[in-house]
Amino acid sequence: MSGKAIDTLVIGGGLHGLSAALHLARAGRRVTILEKSWVGRHASGASAAGVRTLNRDPAEIPISLEAMEMWHGIAGLVGDSCGFHAHGQLNIAEHAHHLPKLESRLARMREAGYEHEELIDRAELLTLVPAISPHCVGALIARRDGAADPHRTLLAFRRSAEAAGVTIHEGVGVDAIEQAGDDWRLRTPAGDFIAPTVVNAAGAWAGKIAAMLGDDIPLGLKASMMIVTERIAPLLKPVISIVGRPLSFKQSEQGTLVIGGGLQGRADIEAQKSFVDFQELAKGARAATDLFPSVSALRIVRTWAGMEATTKDHLPVICASPNAKGAFHAFGFSGHGFQLVPVVGAIMADLVIRGSTERSIKGFGAKRLMQQRAAA
Ligand SMILES: Cc1cc2nc3c(=O)[nH]c(=O)nc-3n(C[C@H](O)[C@H](O)[C@H](O)COP(=O)(O)OP(=O)(O)OC[C@H]3O[C@@H](n4cnc5c(N)ncnc54)[C@H](O)[C@@H]3O)c2cc1C
Incomplete structure (x- = not known):
């Protein structure tokens, strides 16, 4: 050329x-x-x-923490906030038997000298996310995490x-x-x-x-799926995931709920297309409504899947x-x-x-x- x-x-x-x-x-x-x-x-x-340091593989933590510092100053790098808000990410324990997993993660983080993850009890969880179902017992939180607009x-x-x-x-x-x-x-x-x-x-x-x-x-291939609902009044600020179930749940600036969490559709690498599997996607919707019963009657306005290589x-x-x-x-x-x-x-x-x-x-x-x- x-x-x-x-x-x-x-x-x-x-x-x-x-x-x-x-x-x-x-x-x-x-x-x-x-x-x-x-x-x-x-x-x-x-x-x-999702802009997440929470629950990262130990090998990724050093670069993930540096990336988080960069996200907090992202306008200095690219001249725009990228829609980034740092309202925290929480990994929820729905039941008492989920807590030991979070406690042992926290112990490993402290042993390695990391302070960015903390355990919070039910009372603090309900203060931070009043809309969450009261059956949840606690959460691991990374307070500087958040989400941006892709x-x-x-x-x-x-x-x-x-x-x-x-x-x-x-x-x-x-x-x-x-x-x-x-x-x-x-x-x-x-x-x-x-x-x-x-x-x-x-x-x-x-x-x-x-x-x-x-x-x-x-390399492997994944086709992660997403759901977006109609707009609603402000419901929550942090990004939510749950121990043992596939869910990532947040509310966008526009008021829509954005639900994902790694649920897999189908990818056709030759055709360069990915496809939604609605039965699989229903698991994400179920997890979301178990945690936030008030959203169960909302309409889904869009679903999609995106392709990526896995190792x-x-x-x-x-x-x-x-x-x-x-x-x-x-x-x-x-x-x-x-x-x-x-x-x-x-x-x-x-x-x-x-x-x-x-x-x-x-x-x-x-x-x-x-x-x-x-x-x-
Ligand atoms: C549904 C979904 C939800 C996700 N949620 C999160 C999240 O919450 N938090 C998080 O951290 N990450 C998340 N990820 C992962 C994250 O989005 C990806 O890791 C990241 O966007 C990968 O960027 P990339 O540039 O490597 O790949 P891509 O954006 O896929 O870019 C690769 C590009 O290469 C081009 N290309 C391929 N072959 C050729 C060729 N031969 N010649 C020229 N161009 C070529 C493709 O067309 C493509 O545009 C999510 C991913 C998906 C799909």
């Missing part, structure tokens, strides 16, 4: 591609994003946009990236990757794009891109390619990558520009998954 020289080609215009591109461009790199559909078409546009977040990251000089090509999918001397040549229907470094942020399709680069990384240990792949010099991976967020967006972009810039990062990414190497396949 003729035109200005490109330092880095980012494959995928989801939030992770945008964030990596933004951080790289602010560090002076000439960056182009290639997006096969349109920005935010897949997981990033379908996201519940579409506002996409717009803010896109605008900031473009303002920093990033070029975004939509409707331009990468079909093949070849080495061209010290560069990578990306073949697309719109012609070839050439650059010395490539960032693979292709979401559900990242395994295919990794294979084009010579990395055989086994065996549910931790992402954030690393330099083990086999391809100048190639980097950021994918496999396994249903909880929205919160990590600001920090993972900064990590990708560290890796691309300096070849290393001071941030803790030990658990996120691609080799851990490639070794599993070799051993299988």
Whole structure:
């Protein structure tokens, strides 16, 4: 492709591609994003946009806490609040036999030196969420957690990236990757794009891109589903999940209830579509009405599903390619990558520009998954 020289080609215009591109461009790199559909078409546009440190895998906690600091100053990074509100996230114990699980989580957090999670009793729970059913006995809370607006977040990251000089090509999918001397040549229907470094942020399709680069990384696929209800008067502020049941429950700024929690629909990766399974979705609606009986008569106005790659240990792949010099991976967020967006972009810039990062990414190497396949 003729035109200005490109330092880095980012494959995928989801939030992770945008964030990596933004951080790289602010560090002076000439960056182009290639997006096969349109920005935010897949997981990033379908996201519940929960901004959660609560109950994170210990390997993710250091970067998740740094991301949380970034969310609290997100307007400084992308010029907009992204609709982020920090009203806390709570993991509810419905019955007394659920409490030991929360207590042992808290003990592990304290042992590791973390203070961001706390246990609250029934009285405090009812003060924070008066609408919750009084049968609930307590909760684990991360008070600085919250939720954002996914579409506002996409717009803010896109605008900031473009303002920093990033070029975004939509409707331009990468079909093949070849080495061209010290560069990578990306073949697309719109012609070839050439650059010395490539960032693979292709979401559900990242395994295919990794294979084009010579990395055989086994990935799974999930199609998480969401429900949105009609608007109602203010009901609750924090984001709610429950021990032992799939639920994430919150109220948007507009007054709609947004219900998810990892309930799975069906994904067709070739057709690039995901489908809602209404029987499965009913479990989320049931959990929501058990906790908030007052919402049981509400109308559902929209449901959808979004596709994302998963890894065996549910931790992402954030690393330099083990086999391809100048190639980097950021994918496999396994249903909880929205919160990590600001920090993972900064990590990708560290890796691309300096070849290393001071941030803790030990658990996120691609080799851990490639070794599993070799051993299988
Ligand atoms: C329903 C749902 C709810 C969620 N809720 C939460 C939540 O509450 N909190 C949280 O932290 N996380 C949540 N997540 C997860 C979070 O949204 C994702 O981890 C995150 O958005 C992933 O962003 P991404 O940029 O890696 O992927 P995507 O947004 O999927 O972007 C990847 C992009 O790559 C493009 N692409 C693929 N192949 C090619 C190619 N060959 N050439 C060019 N482009 C290509 C795709 O078109 C796509 O736009 C949720 C996800 C879903 C689906």
